Amino acid sequence: MTLLYEGLGAEYLYTKAVVAKTLSYEDDLRALLAQYTGDESTLELFRATKLARYIPADTKKIEPSMVERAAFRHYVGVLESIRGRTPGQALEIYKAYRAVVVARDIELIIRKKSLEGRIVRSDELIYPEAPEVARARRLAEEDADPARILAAAGMANAAKILRKTRGTELLSAAIDIEILKLFSEAKNAAKTSTGRDILGARQDIFAARTAMTLVAVQPEREVLAMHEAALETHKLPRQKLIEAVETRDTETLERILLEALVGRVPEGLTVLDAFVSSKRRENRRRAKSIFAREPLSLDVVAGLLEILLLDAEDAVIIALSGYSKQPKSIVAELVSY
Numbered sequence: 001m002t003l004l005y006e007g008l009g010a011e012y013l014y015t016k017a018v019v020a021k022t023l024s025y026e027d028d029l030r031a032l033l034a035q036y037t038g039d040e041s042t043l044e045l046f047r048a049t050k051l052a053r054y055i056p057a058d059t060k061k062i063e064p065s066m067v068e069r070a071a072f073r074h075y076v077g078v079l080e081s082i083r084g085r086t087p088g089q090a091l092e093i094y095k096a097y098r099a100v101v102v103a104r105d106i107e108l109i110i111r112k113k114s115l116e117g118r119i120v121r122s123d124e125l126i127y128p129e130a131p132e133v134a135r136a137r138r139l140a141e142e143d144a145d146p147a148r149i150l151a152a153a154g155m156a157n158a159a160k161i162l163r164k165t166r167g168t169e170l171l172s173a174a175i176d177i178e179i180l181k182l183f184s185e186a187k188n189a190a191k192t193s194t195g196r197d198i199l200g201a202r203q204d205i206f207a208a209r210t211a212m213t214l215v216a217v218q219p220e221r222e223v224l225a226m227h228e229a230a231l232e233t234h235k236l237p238r239q240k241l242i243e244a245v246e247t248r249d250t251e252t253l254e255r256i257l258l259e260a261l262v263g264r265v266p267e268g269l270t271v272l273d274a275f276v277s278s279k280r281r282e283n284r285r286r287a288k289s290i291f292a293r294e295p296l297s298l299d300v301v302a303g304l305l306e307i308l309l310l311d312a313e314d315a316v317i318i319a320l321s322g323y324s325k326q327p328k329s330i331v332a333e334l335v336s337y
Contacts, residue, residue, distance in 0.1 A: 013298055029314050030337060051074060079097070093186045102130050201234065212250075224245060
């Protein structure tokens with residue numbers, strides 16, 4: 001085995017990552033899905049998982065939003081446990097995965113202010129201690145416009161898009177484009193093929209989501225140019241995606257995603273849902289394998305954070321599915337295990 005990095009950085013980080021990996025609750029989610037009832041009582045099953053510590057014990061009825069906050073608070077705990085312990089290119093990887101949860105809070109702050117005219121409460125946020133989130137909340141209190149809030153949070157591309165659209169219709173897509181850029185930078189910093197594939201799969205998920213939104217919304221050409229400038233992909237054909245978006249061709253876009261799918265589109269799922277689900281499943285396998293395949297690589301950070309992000313996303317999928325009474329067959333196709 002070749003040592004990829006000088007000094008003890010990689011060895012130290014590997015040890016920290018292996019310890020943090022034990023915080024995964026995939027086994028809890030597997031057991032929970034086995035007991036899935038297809039109704040709201042499914043949410044009560046989260047009291048028997050590692051997320052229970054984040055759900056108030058006196059809560060009489062668990063709502064999906066409680067599970068979401070619990071899942072991502074758990075994720076933030078892992079982020080905090082390795083903060084300042086990510087040397088070299090691992091910092092770019094850390095930044096991309098951290099941005100996922102920071103962006104969720106900033107989007108919530110903007111939406112609550114724009115649509116409901118109120119300031120989001122701290123207990124509604126996942127990562128209120130993050131400087132960007134605290135700054136966004138302060139600006140919302142000062143009635144700053146959404147573009148200014150995004151810019152202050154370091155999301156320059158997203159801010160430019162909102163300035164052009166002068167509304168929040170493209171808020172989610174603008175933020176996804178920003179996160180896509182961070183995952184592209186993280187993938188370019190990775191040193192191993194497994195690390196690049198983990199980060200590249202996330203890159204393609206965000207690329208597919210933004211493309212589908214832009215085709216549906218049909219924004220001005222100037223916004224499409226911003227998207228094209230920021231767009232990078234891993235295995236998806238970049239130029240074909242751009243052409244599908246520019247021509248507002250949903251059928252071509254779906255065909256591109258279908259060609260990238262392994263297997264069929266399960267009944268009840270959209271093409272985009274099926275594509276994202278397949279990428280997430282591939283990524284759980286990769287993320288687990290990187291600890292054995294690349295123990296002396298700083299890319300283990302991607303494996304660690306991907307596993308915990310998948311756990312959080314799966315918890316939310318199960319909670320929302322139970323709340324909306326989705327059949328177990330659909331949930332089984334959406335989760336990453």
